Amino acid sequence: MSTAEAESHSAHTAHGHDHHEPSFFFKYIWSTDHKMIGKQFLITGLFFLMVGGALALAVRWKLAWPNAPMPLLGEIKAERYNMLFTMHASVMIFFVIIPLLAGAFGNFLIPLMIGARDMAFPWLNAASYWIMWPAMIIISASFFAPEGAAQAGWTAYPMLSLVTSGSAQTGTTLWFSTTEPNLLFNGQTCWLMAVILVGFSSVFGSLNYVTTIIKMRSPGMTMFRMPLTVWSLFITAILALFSTPVLTGTLFMLFMDRVAGSSFFNPGNLYDTNYQEMNASGGGKVLLWQHLFWFYSHPAVYLMVLPAMGMVSDILAVFSRKPIFGYRPMIYSIASIAGLGFIVWAHHMFQSGMNPALGMTFMISTMFIALPSAIKVFNWLGTLWGGNITFTSPMLFALSFVSMFIIGGLSGIFMAATPVDMYIHDTYFIVAHIHYVVFCGTVMAIFGSIIYWFPKMYGTMMNETLAKIHWFLTFVFMNLTFFAMHIIGIGGQPRRYASLNKFETFQHLQPMNVMITVCALILGFSQILFLINFFYSMYWGKKAEQNPWKSNTLEWTDAPSPAGHGNWPGQVPTVYRPPYEYSSPEVAEDWLPQSKKLGAAAAGE
């Protein structure tokens, strides 16, 4: 119904655009083309991946050699160290993973995979990218603020986030002071403003994805014929729409506490390091922040993994030449993870001082969120079983995702068990879990997906040998780096410590910290191979055929490589079957595109 309307309108528009090429500004800068916007998110996302990675290496250097000055940065004092890990996490979460998964892949793939010509709201789409720029500028500028960038952890718990670097709570009242800490130009407040803007980008994008998927699928593309990539992005967008406004409101409350003297989170009658009473109206609750923050940030971590799961599913099916095992259970699992994701937030707060009875309820919900993830792992194994597997580099990354996610997911069960969590909370065991799911999981999926969809984006292939070398080095060294963190976490090493110097209890863990750092340095520098491959192949890569992977999905079968204006050269493709009809008995080849119409003779079996 509205698909047909949209289709006739787009066909008209496609013809109408035949005669003028957009200017440089409208093609590369303020583009409303979802593919260009996706690529814009990809480039800036990769840039911040380097920034976040460099920050991580600085963190690791300090931990391994706490008394030695670092190259370029010099001596890393404790306050600077706090800034390093705070900004590492903040950059990675808000400027790398979320923009890459939702912004880059969401934008680029959704219309192409459902047979649409563009997103439902192209201008809103451009806005969702360009609102990232003030956010990126503010977060980068915050490093140069008088007292440095944010230092209270990416979790920004009050009261620490209320008293660091220039805040109305500690009596700073000058708005444009150049000699004293400034109310606006300080790390924590800049952090708040930047993340609020990222939230808007997220919401604008999510509105587009949901609307486009519901309203603009091409004829025959029913919901249950969409690839899992699209399903995962759809459910992720709904998740973002429900959770992000809570974060935005919460960040705004903290912002007001810092600059306007409100006390949402300040209980009042507290004293600073000079035993001066802090300036606050009081009446707030410190734990309120934690509940509100985690209400968003827990769904956010699923936001950071679900699209990766969807893309991995597609890649596994293509390179196993097999249908996805359990397509509908996979969809229900994604939905369950998203739904359950809203009722587990206080598992971050078991030791926070909240009522222990809540510990019991959140323990139960957290235990059960392991279930849909397990179901997905079993279905991936089922997809591989009986397949005809080729080990291209996207496949290697996808397989890595599955094997590493098993580790990351299983370690979560330790944390869900509240008595065990009493010991491992705020130790490196948690850090290990985080990095297994996000780096060994999501980032591996991102690398694989970039290589896989590169021909569709740029019309050339990435170099396969270099990609495999990068994969091998990354796989080996990420395991060495992050598996050891489980061990030191069990040994009790706390998070966010600049050094273990002061504690006899942890001295024996120092050699392992050195080993982790050495492996992290090698891991970090190995990523240069990927970047070289990416940028070199963009200009000088081997020219790609339209469908180098012999995939069934619309973006490969019906759009050229690279995909052009309006996506589909003729009419939008009509869809006849689900996306994973590989090795179908209906045809001789081991693939059967969604948009291929089979004759009456072939249909009669």
Place this chain on the structure above:
Amino acid sequence: MSARWRKVAALLLGVALCAGMSTSAFAAGKWPNAEGYWLPEAASTYAEKIDGLFYAILWLTGIVFVVTELLLLVFIIKYRKQEGRRSIYTHGSHKLEMVWTLTPALILAVIALVQRGTWNEIKTAPADGPDVVKVQLFGEQFQWNFRYAGNDGKWGTKDDIRLPGTLYVPKGKKVVIEQTSKDVIHSLFLPYMRLKQDLVPGMWVKCWFEATKSTAEMQAKRSKEWNYEIVCAELCGNGHSEMGGLLFVLEPAEYDAWLKKTSEEFAKGEWDTLEKLWSKWPVNEDGTRKIATKVATEEPKKAPH
């Protein structure tokens, strides 16, 4: 890539991974203390229970890990591309879905149920009693401040023992710590006791433990200089990694003697009592505490040295 080279690469990868994971568990080949690289020695009544649950989960997840990774490995080797072979065309198995949904669900439900008792135990501070030691803890950037009621058993009196950075407890008796913070969130972490509890500004929270191994016993096994350490486990600012403290577990008789003597010393004014801190947190005579009051208008008196 030819089949032979693929086999070589797979083998190298397998070897690299095994080597890597074992090395990461035995880095530098050093075993400098009793624990090596594993859990610190359990030294409290509930530490054993927590460790038991930890090991149960470790076994369970370990088995799942080995089985799933092995299946993954077997499948990618067995079902690698071969000319002339076609993949098995199947969309799934309803029966298998039921099995691998219900089985993990059951296992997770069991894990959830069996640990409730332990959680209740570790988070429910014992009621007041003659054998329960009560300590107040005021956290600040960057110091632990412990207070005991002293010989008179009343809080807020001159003989209260007020110690920065050191906690004394008797072995074999329940110790209840009631804690808050004067500025930001801190977290009391006693690794050997497995205790962790956040200190929240604006809130009083209770936690408890019962030590089973005295400092002397531990020192006999390790070294004369060894001590239980108090660790801060919530980012609290620049001094977070240096906010250390010491825990002394004494035999009950030793503890009683220490308490009596130290309380008398405080009563006589022989200790510097950090008035600027303690005056902010007055306590009523019945032991209940005011959350905070306004700063006293006169200058708090310093104890003579």
